[in-house]
Amino acid sequence: MRQDTRMELELGGVAHSYGDLQTLASIDLEVAPHSVIGLVGPSGCGKSTLLELVCGLADPTAGRIELGGEASAEQRLARCALMPQRDLLLPWYSAIDNAALALRNQGMRREEARAAAAALFERFGLAGFERAWPAELSGGMRQRVAFLRTLVAGKPVLALDEPFAALDAITRAEMQEWLAAALRADPRTVVLVTHDVEEALYLSDRVAVLSARPGRIVAELSAPAPRAENRDAAVTDPAFVAAREEALRALREGSR
Amino acid sequence: MRRWLLPLALIALLIGLWQIATSTGAVADALSLEDFLVPSPTEIASSLWENRSLLAENAWVTLREMLLGIFCALAVGLGFAILMHRWQVLRDAAYPLIVASQTIPIVVIAPILVVWFGYGITPKIVIVALICFFPITVNALDGLRSVDPDAVKMMRSLDASRWQRFWRVEAPAALPSLFTGIKIAVVVAPIGAVFAEWAGSSSGLGHLIQSDTANFQVARQFATVVVLAAMALVLIGLTALVERRVVRWR
Numbered sequence: 001m002r003q004d005t006r007m008e009l010e011l012g013g014v015a016h017s018y019g020d021l022q023t024l025a026s027i028d029l030e031v032a033p034h035s036v037i038g039l040v041g042p043s044g045c046g047k048s049t050l051l052e053l054v055c056g057l058a059d060p061t062a063g064r065i066e067l068g069g070e071a072s073a074e075q076r077l078a079r080c081a082l083m084p085q086r087d088l089l090l091p092w093y094s095a096i097d098n099a100a101l102a103l104r105n106q107g108m109r110r111e112e113a114r115a116a117a118a119a120l121f122e123r124f125g126l127a128g129f130e131r132a133w134p135a136e137l138s139g140g141m142r143q144r145v146a147f148l149r150t151l152v153a154g155k156p157v158l159a160l161d162e163p164f165a166a167l168d169a170i171t172r173a174e175m176q177e178w179l180a181a182a183l184r185a186d187p188r189t190v191v192l193v194t195h196d197v198e199e200a201l202y203l204s205d206r207v208a209v210l211s212a213r214p215g216r217i218v219a220e221l222s223a224p225a226p227r228a229e230n231r232d233a234a235v236t237d238p239a240f241v242a243a244r245e246e247a248l249r250a251l252r253e254g255s256r
Numbered sequence: 257m258r259r260w261l262l263p264l265a266l267i268a269l270l271i272g273l274w275q276i277a278t279s280t281g282a283v284a285d286a287l288s289l290e291d292f293l294v295p296s297p298t299e300i301a302s303s304l305w306e307n308r309s310l311l312a313e314n315a316w317v318t319l320r321e322m323l324l325g326i327f328c329a330l331a332v333g334l335g336f337a338i339l340m341h342r343w344q345v346l347r348d349a350a351y352p353l354i355v356a357s358q359t360i361p362i363v364v365i366a367p368i369l370v371v372w373f374g375y376g377i378t379p380k381i382v383i384v385a386l387i388c389f390f391p392i393t394v395n396a397l398d399g400l401r402s403v404d405p406d407a408v409k410m411m412r413s414l415d416a417s418r419w420q421r422f423w424r425v426e427a428p429a430a431l432p433s434l435f436t437g438i439k440i441a442v443v444v445a446p447i448g449a450v451f452a453e454w455a456g457s458s459s460g461l462g463h464l465i466q467s468d469t470a471n472f473q474v475a476r477q478f479a480t481v482v483v484l485a486a487m488a489l490v491l492i493g494l495t496a497l498v499e500r501r502v503v504r505w506r
Contacts (some may be wrong), residue, residue, distance in 0.1 A: 040419070055413050056413075057409055057412060057413060072404065077412065077413065077415075078415075080413070081413055082409065082410060082413035082414075083410075084406045084407075084409065084410050085406070086406065087407055088404065088407050088410050090407070090424070090428070091423075091505045091506075092428040092503075093506045101411075101416075102414035102415055104420075105411070105414055105415045105416040105417070105423075105424075106415050108258075133505050134505075135505065149414070150414075153413075153414050153415065159413075172377055185374070187364060253492050
């Protein structure tokens with residue numbers, strides 16, 4: 001990481017509480033533009049809360065979050081798009097209208113928004129499904145549309161909350177390869193929350209391991225082969241296996 | 257097919273039994289009544305036919321009261337539900353009142369409204385609207401509140417204004433529940449209209465039933481009930497049809 005590169009996302013001493021319940025304790029993090037940071041941690045460690053804070057959906061109780069040098073919640077909302085845990089495709093819109101949602105919200109006319117989203121459908125292997133209702137799509141397809149919906153918003157930072165948690169193992173591996181290809185083609189700064197260490201190490205440049213609540217970062221490691229084209233080869237590489245072991249050890253120690 | 261056939265067969269069976277019980281005079285004898293006070297299905301059918309223009313005339317009066325009442329309830333109920341959804345304070349203040357208002361029997365209010373609004377159509381519309389207001393408001397509010405909070409967060413993150421969040425997420429999510437409310441309203445609307453007519457009117461199916469009671473026109477009373485029920489059924493069917501056209505994603 002070059003020192004003169006301006007960080008896209010910076011967290012300094014971020015803490016958060018809901019009433020008396022402290023969910024996050026002093027998180028410091030720096031993410032360079034177009035890099036992916038993976039956040040892994042035990043359930044309930046405040047990972048999803050951290051994403052909401054980054055996206056500007058709420059303000060932290062203490063500390064500072066800057067996106068592209070801007071710290072206000074409004075600016076963060078404008079610079080970051082959230083892909084929530086479940087796909088949350090709106091059942092009353094077709095796949096293409098779901099993907100084009102952000103553009104419509106930004107005031108684009110329906111036909112223009114559809115055309116813009118359709119180009120991505122073509123590019124990301126969803127051609128032919130534009131008119132389908134969400135209920136007619138498979139789990140993997142729904143996640144693809146949900147990711148495109150986040151991508152189409154045109155924001156520099158994407159916050160992905162356990163994007164593939166609901167999928168079966170085979171579909172999940174396929175989707176990881178698909179997402180890796182999508183990010184190679186259209187690089188963004190990504191904050192990826194997952195409980196799957198392998199997923200985090202394959203998709204991210206760096207992985208931060210969070211402790212049990214109140215969440216803090218207990219380890220930070222570099223991924224050996226971020227978003228490699230051949231996923232099967234990448235995840236069985238000795239360096240990858242060693243990194244996975246290290247992350248798992250940190251996860252276990254942080255969970256105590 | 258089976259879904260239609262079985263209930264139809266049961267209705268046919270019940271009407272058949274009724275026909276046998278009445279045409280043999282068994283029911284009238286058991287109740288020690290004159291035969292004409294216990295009409296058979298065929299007598300009711302012929303009364304329906306003979307009185308078709310009278311029934312149609314009065315059905316139109318009652319139908320108009322019902323439809324106008326339902327539309328008023330829909331306008332006010334939807335408005336209320338949206339306001340209560342938007343402002344928690346308003347919901348906390350008004351919701352118990354709306355529930356409590358349902359404990360006041362419509363039979364008691366009807367004559368008062370006639371005193372206030374006279375014998376015209378106004379008190380009928382008010383009464384129908386009063387009883388339709390509750391199911392519509394409560395179901396619309398439930399629908400609006402059923403929205404997934406994560407979907408709202410997602411929309412905020414995708415630059416949706418409050419207005420866009422309402423039209424693109426909350427309103428469509430509330431539609432199925434709203435239609436449930438409308439269907440209930442359509443079922444209770446005839447009750448309201450009939451009560452309102454009993455409290456004071458010179459036409460309508462309720463009025464017809466009342467005057468037929470005085471003249472022991474029992475066959476025509478049954479015929480009137482059949483018309484009333486058929487009207488409600490057609491309205492429910494139409495509502496379901498509109499629902500299927502509007503809520504296409506289900």
